[in-house]
Amino acid sequence: MVPTSASLFRRQTGSDLAILEAKGLTVGIPTEDGTVHAVRNVSFSIKPGSLFGIAGESGSGKSVLTQAVMGLLPNADIGGEVWFEGRNLIGLSQEEMRRLRGGRIGMIFQDPLSSLHPFYTIGAQIAEVLHAHETISPAEARARVVDMLGKVGIPAPAERFDDYPHQFSGGMRQRVMIAMALILKPALVIADEPTTALDVTVQAQIVALLDTMRRDFGTTVILITHDLGLLSSVADDVMVMYAGHRLEYGRAEDVFRAPAHPYTAGLLRSTPASYRPGTELAPIGGRPPSLLATPAGCVFAPRCTEALPRCSSEPPPLRRYSDGVEALCWLEEGASTVRPTAKTATIAVKAAPPEPVAEIDDVCLTYQVGSFFGPKRALNVLKGVNLTVGRGETIGLVGESGCGKSTLARIVAGLVPATSGRVRVLGRDMGALDARQWREMRREVQLVFQDPFGSLNPRRRVGAIIGDPFRLHGLAKGDERREKVRHLMERVGLNPEHYNRFPAEFSGGQRQRIGIARALALNPALIICDEPVSALDVSIQAQVLNLLRELQRDLGLTYLFISHDLSVVRHVCDRIAVMQGGRIVEMETAERLFADPQHDYTRTLLSASKTLPAFAEAGRRSLVETRVAS
Amino acid sequence: MIRFLTHRVGFGAGVLLVLSAFVFFLFFVAPGDPARMIAGDKATESQLAQIRKNLGVDRPIVVQYGVFMQKALSGDLGFSYRNQQPVAPIILRRIPVTLSLVLGGAVLWLSIGVPIGIMSARHVGSLRDRLGQAFILVGLSFPTFVLGMMSLYLLYFMPKQAGFTLFPAGGYKALASNPALWAWHLALPWTTLAMTMAAIYARLTRGQMLDVMGEDYIRTARAKGLTERRVVWKHGMRAALTPLVTQLGADIALLLGGVIVIEQVYGLQGVGALAVQAVANQDRPIIIGVVLLGGLFIVIANIVVDLLYVLLDPRVR
Ligand SMILES: Nc1ncnc2c1ncn2[C@@H]1O[C@H](COP(=O)(O)OP(=O)(O)OP(=O)(O)O)[C@@H](O)[C@H]1O
Ligand code: SF4
Ligand SMILES: [Mg+2]
Numbered sequence: 001m002v003p004t005s006a007s008l009f010r011r012q013t014g015s016d017l018a019i020l021e022a023k024g025l026t027v028g029i030p031t032e033d034g035t036v037h038a039v040r041n042v043s044f045s046i047k048p049g050s051l052f053g054i055a056g057e058s059g060s061g062k063s064v065l066t067q068a069v070m071g072l073l074p075n076a077d078i079g080g081e082v083w084f085e086g087r088n089l090i091g092l093s094q095e096e097m098r099r100l101r102g103g104r105i106g107m108i109f110q111d112p113l114s115s116l117h118p119f120y121t122i123g124a125q126i127a128e129v130l131h132a133h134e135t136i137s138p139a140e141a142r143a144r145v146v147d148m149l150g151k152v153g154i155p156a157p158a159e160r161f162d163d164y165p166h167q168f169s170g171g172m173r174q175r176v177m178i179a180m181a182l183i184l185k186p187a188l189v190i191a192d193e194p195t196t197a198l199d200v201t202v203q204a205q206i207v208a209l210l211d212t213m214r215r216d217f218g219t220t221v222i223l224i225t226h227d228l229g230l231l232s233s234v235a236d237d238v239m240v241m242y243a244g245h246r247l248e249y250g251r252a253e254d255v256f257r258a259p260a261h262p263y264t265a266g267l268l269r270s271t272p273a274s275y276r277p278g279t280e281l282a283p284i285g286g287r288p289p290s291l292l293a294t295p296a297g298c299v300f301a302p303r304c305t306e307a308l309p310r311c312s313s314e315p316p317p318l319r320r321y322s323d324g325v326e327a328l329c330w331l332e333e334g335a336s337t338v339r340p341t342a343k344t345a346t347i348a349v350k351a352a353p354p355e356p357v358a359e360i361d362d363v364c365l366t367y368q369v370g371s372f373f374g375p376k377r378a379l380n381v382l383k384g385v386n387l388t389v390g391r392g393e394t395i396g397l398v399g400e401s402g403c404g405k406s407t408l409a410r411i412v413a414g415l416v417p418a419t420s421g422r423v424r425v426l427g428r429d430m431g432a433l434d435a436r437q438w439r440e441m442r443r444e445v446q447l448v449f450q451d452p453f454g455s456l457n458p459r460r461r462v463g464a465i466i467g468d469p470f471r472l473h474g475l476a477k478g479d480e481r482r483e484k485v486r487h488l489m490e491r492v493g494l495n496p497e498h499y500n501r502f503p504a505e506f507s508g509g510q511r512q513r514i515g516i517a518r519a520l521a522l523n524p525a526l527i528i529c530d531e532p533v534s535a536l537d538v539s540i541q542a543q544v545l546n547l548l549r550e551l552q553r554d555l556g557l558t559y560l561f562i563s564h565d566l567s568v569v570r571h572v573c574d575r576i577a578v579m580q581g582g583r584i585v586e587m588e589t590a591e592r593l594f595a596d597p598q599h600d601y602t603r604t605l606l607s608a609s610k611t612l613p614a615f616a617e618a619g620r621r622s623l624v625e626t627r628v629a630s
Numbered sequence: 631m632i633r634f635l636t637h638r639v640g641f642g643a644g645v646l647l648v649l650s651a652f653v654f655f656l657f658f659v660a661p662g663d664p665a666r667m668i669a670g671d672k673a674t675e676s677q678l679a680q681i682r683k684n685l686g687v688d689r690p691i692v693v694q695y696g697v698f699m700q701k702a703l704s705g706d707l708g709f710s711y712r713n714q715q716p717v718a719p720i721i722l723r724r725i726p727v728t729l730s731l732v733l734g735g736a737v738l739w740l741s742i743g744v745p746i747g748i749m750s751a752r753h754v755g756s757l758r759d760r761l762g763q764a765f766i767l768v769g770l771s772f773p774t775f776v777l778g779m780m781s782l783y784l785l786y787f788m789p790k791q792a793g794f795t796l797f798p799a800g801g802y803k804a805l806a807s808n809p810a811l812w813a814w815h816l817a818l819p820w821t822t823l824a825m826t827m828a829a830i831y832a833r834l835t836r837g838q839m840l841d842v843m844g845e846d847y848i849r850t851a852r853a854k855g856l857t858e859r860r861v862v863w864k865h866g867m868r869a870a871l872t873p874l875v876t877q878l879g880a881d882i883a884l885l886l887g888g889v890i891v892i893e894q895v896y897g898l899q900g901v902g903a904l905a906v907q908a909v910a911n912q913d914r915p916i917i918i919g920v921v922l923l924g925g926l927f928i929v930i931a932n933i934v935v936d937l938l939y940v941l942l943d944p945r946v947r
Binding site for chain 1: 845846847849850851852853854855856857858860865868869942943944945
């Protein structure tokens, strides 16, 4: 049987031109709690040679969908059809699937370090693909692998063939993964978050490489990512998923310019990448639903700002618009593209230089490192950093991993002594404190970390965690402490009634609020946020960023805000310091830095971070067809 | 590398030194008079004094230890109280027996335990997994001597009753003289040893494989289109190997110090049997010799395991 149509509607392209076509794909994963409905009735069609983007928050089913298609989820219940090269992949035997994998369909995964076997050389791992699908001599395989490594931009590939993954940088490892996925010139490559684990500038290189490779080899690419800025710049078509449903589907240009579905619109509004000066991020309230239950109406209804009365009781119909965009929604006209009215958000640039809270003066830090067998050598992490943080300011610290951002944060917090140089907080030299003074200063500088789960003790109640600073410093006790903690919880947008819950019962964003509440407890002079939103989804990220700004406005807080994401930093910071290789190479107000970057490295960073196109005026499209849910 | 080796060998020598001192002083403070042991109940006080003088046990303990260490360094571990023969050759004679038992057993327990562990891990929760788990439970819960008695009854006694010898009840034939006879005699001891150890290794392998098979690089291996056999054996086992090798080194070293119960059950004159006799006879030089030998094996095994570790894991090279 030849597939007829990918979409529930007939599309002009003609379906036999599609390289991969899914029809009513459904994936359920049996678990102890019941079946997780990770993918529900998803259809799409991918044109040969195109780049197909799948977007959606964490847990929306993007990875499950692709892995089910590839036969990598042996325990899942899979329904529907997926047509590839004239065959329905659902229902192929294990052996038939195995021959397709690596040969006709290549895969690239998120974390290139953990995705490569640590004990085999990269050359051997790539050559294995050849041996699995062809009869080929080792010498010939080696020659082809070296050639491919050269193509993906590994310098001196013949010499690197026998190196192990740990001898490569993150970006190079991802190049190796790309070489592995493309060496047999597969018709289709599925890249599942291929750049998430990489630094921004490296991300841009990897995406560019993927793009070149697909043009050179004529490969079709499925790119899964939650980075909407990235998708808007490279994808031909996109599909937006939420809780296993395909909520919106269409040409990337149309979808990003004027999203038809309220969820897509909400995602775009909450993305810092779409930031325009003078506006505030508009987070999507609430959190994604459980996938165990089947909702009566629209899955997005509990979080939708445009919900109609029928939305929560009747499954929404599929709408198709004049530009081919499809949305699963009751709204006939599509989502409103009006931005929420911009509050006066940006903090006016301070006229007089504010009184300094922290002064960092020519700080250096050197670690002694040595391999097990070799001699010790000095590793210079910080090479003379100067920075002053004024009261009420937010200073952003950006730079790639390993440039020394977190090390600097720890020195300012007094957790690590500097090798040379001086750090003064509130005028006191952090290097010259006795034990009692040091404890006192610990109150003044608080840290909020990236991983909201790892930094909270899972066996302690949230009330106790937030009350910790009071306990450690012997301040409020008993009912008084309890009252203060409840007040703090309210302040950061947590329900005070959840006082007795454990961290595991909160979502990522809520855990980050717990971390913030704990940091706020003792009215610190300085709060250092080390990648506070990097682990969160865009909609949640926006909630936390807005909270941080609101607290600053109300309480006059001072932040040192560390991030690798320029768009996040731009959104919250007054001044931005760009760090590279243990030095601050440029320091400017946020707007000037973006408008007129001086240092080469800043320019590289800026060009690597993607921004989204502006929303178009509504009313460009008209409803063409509606199909009621069956 | 050289630095690492000298460091480890030096450390091992230190451990042996401390161990020797510990056993030596332990026996010194323990009750019992060696002279009385040797001369018997009827010996007179002056005879005993003479014997003590000959043995050197009348001198201060520190001097005795000094003399012992001095001789030990040249390979002389003193004389057995029991039959006045040098200790070192007595122990050395026993080593081939124990070595045959342990190394042969290791081959057997690995070839049983590892595949069972892998099978269990690959089909978690299935019937095969439950069978594997049952095997582990049985192997771990039966004491060695019960397993030994059972194999003796089933594989020696019952066939014997039926009029033929399937396996001999015990004894040892040297490998050099007749390999087939050597293996035939050791078959039952190997099986007994391997039952318990295979269960331990099946459990270890199962746990390791469960961890490893969830790793991202296993998903990559599948995405490359490798056969499941290759995914499991080449990619999975390679990663699970390091902890297995570490455990194997420790186990072999420990068993080489004497496989007491099995040697007793099958009448094998190995190091373990020697230790039992020496303890029964209060033959202190032999006991000290056996303890030091065990310590030596453990020290050597540790160095070998560390070297293997470096060899196996390119990241620590
Ligand atoms: N092996 C599994 N067993 C049970 N549930 C699973 C399994 N794998 C995924 N899930 C669930 O399926 C849902 C979809 O997960 P999936 O990994 O596809 O999300 P995703 O969109 O790729 O998210 P992310 O952006 O975090 O990668 C989640 O609720 C997840 O918890
Ligand atoms: S169907 Fe209703 S609730 Fe769902 S997205 Fe559309 S408007 Fe919102
Ligand atoms: Mg995923």
